Amino acid sequence: MKKWILILQLFWTFLKIGPITFGGGYAMIPLIEREVVEKRKWVDMEEIAEIFALAGTAPGAIAVNAATFIGHKIAGIRGAIVAMIGVLLPTFLIVLILNLIFLSIKGNPHVDAAFQGIRAAVVALIAYAAIKVAKTSILDVSTLILMVSMVVMMVVFHWHPILVIVSGALLGIFIVKIKELFSMKLPSDRQNKSQIKSHNEKMSS
Template sequence: MNRKLKLLTSIFMTFLKMGPLTFGGGYALIPAIEKEVVDKKRWLCSEEIADVFAVSGSVPGAVAVNSATFIGYRIAGISGSIAALLGILLPTFCLMLLLTIFYVQLKDNPKIEAAFTAIRATVVALIAYAAIKIGRASIVDFATGALTAIAALLLYFGHLHPLLVIVFGATAGVTLVKIRKHGGRSPLSVTRKPQDKESVYDYMI
C-alpha cells in the first residue's frame, strides 16, 4: 500500500508542476509531458506516449486533461488517472481564478499585452516541437508519412472537420493492414521499448 501511495503521490506531483505550463492549450504541454513521463520517470516509452496523444486529441475534451487521465490510468489504473487529473487541473483552476479577477483591470496595459503577444509566439514553437516529437514516433514508413501529408492537406485546403480526418486516418490504417496481410507483408507496427524499471502495472487496480 505504501508503494502504491508513493506512486500516486509521484503521479500527482508530476502533473501538478506541469499544470502551470498549459499556456496556449494542451498541445503546448506535450513536450513537458513527454520529458517528465518518458525521459525522467520512464513510466512509458516514446511510442506509447505518442499513442496517448493521438487518442487524447481524437476525443472530446482538452488534450492536456485527456492525456493526463490516460497516462495516469496506464501507470496506476483508476486511482492513477484521478491523481493525474487532479494534478493537471489544480494549477490551471487557480490560475484561471486569478486571471478572471485581474484580467479586466489589466487587459489594456501595454506591458501585459506585449507579454501575451510574446507568449502566443512562443506557444507556436512549443506546438511545432510537439508535432516533430510525435511525428518521429508515429511516422514509421512511407505509408504513415503519406497519410500524414494527406491529412494535413485535407485540413488545410479541404477545410474538413477534424473528426472526418480522424475517421479517414483510422479507415486508411485498417485498409493498409489488410492490404499488407493480403500481400504477405507484416502489418504496420512500432516496436515497443521495454521498460527498464519495475513494471508500474503491478500497482493498477
C-alpha cells in the same frame, strides 16, 4: 506505502506541468513527455504516442485526457483521478485569479506585448510535440503520405478533426489489408523504436 508514494508522484508531476504551460493542451505535450518518459520513465515513446493519439480522439482537452490515461496506466483509477486533478488544479486557480484582476491589466501594452511573445513560443512548443510524435507514428512511406494527405484535407478543404481521425483509421486498415494481400512487409513499432534509439545514440556520440 509504495503505491501512495506513486500516487503523490503522479499528482506532483502533473501539478507542476499546469502552471508553466501556455497555449492549451497541445503545448503541454512536450512537458508531459519529458516528465513521464524521459524523467520518470513510466512509459516509453511508443506508449506516449498512442496515449496522445487516444487523448486527441476523445472528447475534452488533450492534456486532461492524456493525464487521465497516463494516471490510469500507472496507478489505476486512483492514478487517473489524481493525475486529472493535478493537471486541472493550477489552471483553475490561475484562471480564477486572472479573472479577478483582468479589468486592471486589460489594454496594458506590456501585458499585450508579453502575450504576443507567448503565442509565438507556443507555436514552437506545438511544432516540437508534432515532431516527437511523428518519430513514432510515421513508420514508412504510406504513413507519411497519409499524414500529408490529412494535413492537406484540414488546411485546404477544412475537414473536421473527427472526419480526419475516422478517415485515418479507415485508411490505415485499408493500407494494412493491401500490404497483407501483396505480402508486403508491415511497419513495426518495435523496429521503429530501435531505429530511433540508434539515431539518438549517433546524435549523442
